Amino acid sequence: MTPTAIIAAAIRRERELAQISLSALAAKAGLAKSTLSQLEGGKGNPNVETLWALATALGIPFSSLFEAASAHGALIRAAEGVSIASSQSDFTAVLLDKCPPDRRRDLYRVLLKPGAARQSDAHPRGTVEHAFLCSGRVRLGPLDAVEDIGPGDYYRYSGDAAHIYEALAGEALLLLVMDSPR
Amino acid sequence: MTPTAIIAAAIRRERELAQISLSALAAKAGLAKSTLSQLEGGKGNPNVETLWALATALGIPFSSLFEAASAHGALIRAAEGVSIASSQSDFTAVLLDKCPPDRRRDLYRVLLKPGAARQSDAHPRGTVEHAFLCSGRVRLGPLDAVEDIGPGDYYRYSGDAAHIYEALAGEALLLLVMDSPR
DNA sequence: CAAAATCGTTCGTCAAGCCGAACGAAAGGA
DNA sequence: TCCTTTCGTTCGGCTTGACGAACGATTTTG
Numbered sequence: 001m002t003p004t005a006i007i008a009a010a011i012r013r014e015r016e017l018a019q020i021s022l023s024a025l026a027a028k029a030g031l032a033k034s035t036l037s038q039l040e041g042g043k044g045n046p047n048v049e050t051l052w053a054l055a056t057a058l059g060i061p062f063s064s065l066f067e068a069a070s071a072h073g074a075l076i077r078a079a080e081g082v083s084i085a086s087s088q089s090d091f092t093a094v095l096l097d098k099c100p101p102d103r104r105r106d107l108y109r110v111l112l113k114p115g116a117a118r119q120s121d122a123h124p125r126g127t128v129e130h131a132f133l134c135s136g137r138v139r140l141g142p143l144d145a146v147e148d149i150g151p152g153d154y155y156r157y158s159g160d161a162a163h164i165y166e167a168l169a170g171e172a173l174l175l176l177v178m179d180s181p182r
Numbered sequence: 183m184t185p186t187a188i189i190a191a192a193i194r195r196e197r198e199l200a201q202i203s204l205s206a207l208a209a210k211a212g213l214a215k216s217t218l219s220q221l222e223g224g225k226g227n228p229n230v231e232t233l234w235a236l237a238t239a240l241g242i243p244f245s246s247l248f249e250a251a252s253a254h255g256a257l258i259r260a261a262e263g264v265s266i267a268s269s270q271s272d273f274t275a276v277l278l279d280k281c282p283p284d285r286r287r288d289l290y291r292v293l294l295k296p297g298a299a300r301q302s303d304a305h306p307r308g309t310v311e312h313a314f315l316c317s318g319r320v321r322l323g324p325l326d327a328v329e330d331i332g333p334g335d336y337y338r339y340s341g342d343a344a345h346i347y348e349a350l351a352g353e354a355l356l357l358l359v360m361d362s363p364r
Numbered sequence: 365c366a367a368a369a370t371c372g373t374t375c376g377t378c379a380a381g382c383c384g385a386a387c388g389a390a391a392g393g394a
Numbered sequence: 395t396c397c398t399t400t401c402g403t404t405c406g407g408c409t410t411g412a413c414g415a416a417c418g419a420t421t422t423t424g
Binding site: 031032033034035038044045046047050 | 410411412413414415
C-alpha cells in the first residue's frame with residue numbers, strides 16, 4: 001500500500017469520524033479546499049506542515065494519519081492461547097497481544113472487592129482494555145459483551161464504550177492494561 | 183516544538199543510531215544529499231514520499247519519524263503501589279508503569295514449571311521486562327538483582343542483560359510485558 | 365418554487381521542495 | 395607531502411504542491 005493511499009484513507013476516515021465536512025475541515029486547518037480534496041482523492045503528496053495542520057484541526061495525534069485500520073476484542077482462557085516454542089519444556093509463554101507501533105500502554109493492578117458492579121464510562125475513542133485475572137472471578141466487559149473470567153484468563157475488549165467490572169465471589173486481583181491511541 | 187524540528191531531530195537520531203553517513207543514507211533512500219542535509223538542519227518541509235523513502239531506508243516504522251526523545255527497575259509488592267483514587271471503595275487500581283511514547287509493549291502469559299532455573303540471554307539494548315505474578319512463587323530478574331516474588335507482585339527490570347526465571351514451588355503463572363525500544 | 369447556502373471538484377498561477385553540480389574541509393593511502 | 399576519497403553544505407534549475415477562483419450539484423430556506 002502506497003503512503004499516499006494510506007494517508008488519503010486516514011484523512012477521510014478521521015474526518016468522517018469527526019462528522020465534519022471537507023470544506024469545514026479545510027477552513028479549520030487553514031488549508032485550501034482544493035488541497036484537501038486532492039489529498040483525500042489520493043492525488044497528493046503533502047508536506048509536513050500540511051499534515052500537521054490537518055492532525056491539529058482533527059484533534060488527533062500526528063501519527064494517526066499513517067495507520068490503516070482498527071482493532072477488536074479477544075478472550076483467551078487460561079488454558080488457551082498459542083504457546084511460544086521453547087527448548088525448555090518447563091516454560092510456556094503465550095503472546096496475549098502484540099503492541100502495534102502507534103499506541104501507548106499503561107499497566108494497572110486492580111483489586112476488585114465484591115459488591116455492586118462498577119460501571120466505567122467510555123474512554124477516548126480507540127481505547128482498548130486488556131484484563132489479566134490473577135485471582136478470584138470477575139464479570140467484566142462492554143455492556144453488550146460481558147464475560148465471566150477466572151484466574152489466568154485474559155480478556156481484551158473495546159474501552160471506548162461504557163463497560164463494567166464486577167467481582168463475583170470474594171476479592172479479585174487483575175492486571176489491567178489501558179491501551180490507548182497516541 | 184515545531185513538526186519540522188521534531189522530524190529533523192528524529193532523522194538525525196535514527197541515522198546516527200544506524201551508524202550511517204548522510205551521503206550514504208541519501209543514496210540508499212534515493213534522495214539528493216542536499217535534501218537530506220536541509221532536512222536535518224531543520225530547514226525543510228518534506229513531503230510524504232520523501233519521508234517514506236527515509237523511513238524505508240532506515241528500516242524503521244514510518245511513525246518513528248514523528249517522535250521526540252527517549253528505564254530502570256521497580257519492585258512493587260502485592261500490598262504496595264499508589265492506588266488510583268476512586269469514588270467507589272470496592273475498587274483499587276495501582277498504576278504499575280506508564281508507557282513512554284517511544285516504546286512498544288508486547289504482553290505474554292508465562293507458565294513456569296518447577297525445575298532448573300531458565301536462563302534468558304540479553305535482549306536488545308533498552309529492553310525492559312515487566313513481570314506480574316498471578317500464582318505460585320518465582321525467583322527472577324537480572325543475575326545481579328534476582329528477586330523472589332509472590333502472587334500479585336510486580337517486578338520490572340532491565341532485560342538487556344542475562345536474566346533468569348525460576349518457579350520455586352509448583353507451577354507459577356505470570357504476565358510478562360516485554361517492553362522494547364522502537 | 366426559486367433564492368441562497370453549502371457541498372466537493374477542477375483549473376491556472378505562484379511559491380517551495382527536490383535535484384544535480386560545485387564547493388571547502390577532513391580523513392586515508394601511496 | 396600530495397593525491398584521492400568521503401564528508402556535509404551551499405547554489406541555480408526545474409518540477410510540483412498549495413492556493414484562490416470558478417464550476418455544477420445538492421440541500422436548505424423563505
